[in-house]
Amino acid sequence: MRDRRCMARGRSGTTARMPTRARRLAAAGLLSLALAACAASPTPYQAIGEQGGYTDQQLEANRYRVKFEGNSSTSRETVEDFALYRAAELTLQKGHDYFKVVSKDVEPIVGSVSGITPGIGIGIGGGNVGFGVSSVFGSGRADYSYVTYLDILMFDGEKPEDEREAYNAFDVIERLKPSVTGAADAKEGETAPAQ
Amino acid sequence: MLSLSARKPRWLPAVSLLLLLAACAVETPYQPSEGARYGYSDQQIEENRYRVTFSGNPSTPRETVQNYLLYRAAELTVQSGFDYFTMVDQDVERSTRYYSQGYVDDFGYYDFPYRRNYRRFYRPSFYSTNAYPVTEYASIADIVMGEGEKPADDPSAYDALDVLQRLQPLIRKDEEK
Numbered sequence: 001m002r003d004r005r006c007m008a009r010g011r012s013g014t015t016a017r018m019p020t021r022a023r024r025l026a027a028a029g030l031l032s033l034a035l036a037a038c039a040a041s042p043t044p045y046q047a048i049g050e051q052g053g054y055t056d057q058q059l060e061a062n063r064y065r066v067k068f069e070g071n072s073s074t075s076r077e078t079v080e081d082f083a084l085y086r087a088a089e090l091t092l093q094k095g096h097d098y099f100k101v102v103s104k105d106v107e108p109i110v111g112s113v114s115g116i117t118p119g120i121g122i123g124i125g126g127g128n129v130g131f132g133v134s135s136v137f138g139s140g141r142a143d144y145s146y147v148t149y150l151d152i153l154m155f156d157g158e159k160p161e162d163e164r165e166a167y168n169a170f171d172v173i174e175r176l177k178p179s180v181t182g183a184a185d186a187k188e189g190e191t192a193p194a195q
Numbered sequence: 196m197l198s199l200s201a202r203k204p205r206w207l208p209a210v211s212l213l214l215l216l217a218a219c220a221v222e223t224p225y226q227p228s229e230g231a232r233y234g235y236s237d238q239q240i241e242e243n244r245y246r247v248t249f250s251g252n253p254s255t256p257r258e259t260v261q262n263y264l265l266y267r268a269a270e271l272t273v274q275s276g277f278d279y280f281t282m283v284d285q286d287v288e289r290s291t292r293y294y295s296q297g298y299v300d301d302f303g304y305y306d307f308p309y310r311r312n313y314r315r316f317y318r319p320s321f322y323s324t325n326a327y328p329v330t331e332y333a334s335i336a337d338i339v340m341g342e343g344e345k346p347a348d349d350p351s352a353y354d355a356l357d358v359l360q361r362l363q364p365l366i367r368k369d370e371e372k
Contacts, residue, residue, distance in 0.1 A: 055258075057258065057262070057365075058361050059265060059353075059358060059361055059362070060353055060354060060357045060358055060361060061354070061357055063353075065258070065261070067258065100350055102350045102351065103285070105287065107257070107289070110291070110328055111328070112325055112326060112327045112328060113293070113324075113325070113326040113328075114323070114324065114325045114326070115323070115324050116322070116323050116324075140324065140326075142326075149257075153350050165350075
């Protein structure tokens with residue numbers, strides 16, 4: 001009972017019951033672990049939205065830049081596949097048959113890094129003097145995500161056999177379709193006709 | 196059991212980060228850098244060869260940096276009396292800095308009455324850190340300019356007028372202050 005009166009001696013004047021706060025902290029820790037374990041679902045094949053997606057920009061009459069942005073749950077391969085698929089789709093949409101990849105870049109994006117270092121404090125002292133010991137071991141994690149950029153040129157007719165950078169748009173769509181539609185419902189009616 | 200705690204407000208890191216971002220929250224406009232850090236600059240290397248650079252501040256997305264570089268290359272080509280340019284060498288440079296914020300999440304102590312005085316015991320605390328990445332992009336290209344029709348078989352050749360026309364709607368110049 002005597003102890004209770006001492007609560008009035010707070011510097012900040014705020015009082016909080018430790019068990020509650022410790023529980024809240026533990027809950028927050030557990031929650032972030034849980035979030036890390038089952039993070040957001042991978043980016044579906046879609047035009048840019050909250051979870052990422054593709055964007056394209058016309059640079060010249062037959063030159064486009066295609067970008068596909070994945071979230072942290074999307075693998076690099078998927079991001080590359082989707083960018084390539086978008087390039088093929090756009091080529092067909094614009095009435096062309098094959099495209100050349102002029103430049104390609106995959107950029108890993110590191111998100112903010114956050115960590116918690118638990119400290120165990122032991123202190124002795126009186127009045128306003130005291131010292132504590134705390135651990136220097138903590139852990140942090142960062143989210144990675146990938147963005148792919150493709151600069152493409154579109155052409156009509158048969159793709160040149162001897163060019164490694166030339167892709168047959170029909171063929172690409174056909175091959176990648178299973179992974180694209182498997183990962184997402186082909187929405188927005190934007191999927192180009194295969195065959 | 197009693198407990199008193201002195202803690203930094205949780206919103207402090209967030210607010211200071213916001214202040215930091217607010218300082219440079221506006222995208223770099225399409226403008227010459229003129230010795231400053233952000234904007235475009237070019238250097239003539241040969242009669243028809245230039246090096247063009249565009250540097251964006253942390254609020255400028257990579258695509259914008261790329262678009263402005265391409266636009267500048269086209270503009271320079273037309274200004275120099277040529278019709279097309281060839282990208283000889285292009286590089287995007289990314290520099291990321293981390294702004295780190297650390298704060299004691301829960302740093303409390305107990306004061307126990309002890310011989311007409313108080314004795315203080317610290318209780319477990321958590322030290323939280325957040326590092327926020329701030330990324331800047333700079334695009335650098337060496338271009339060679341040519342006259343007449345651009346060579347159809349060269350994927351690095353750009354029709355300057357065409358590029359100007361396509362990218363025009365994306366160019367944001369700085370309004371007069």
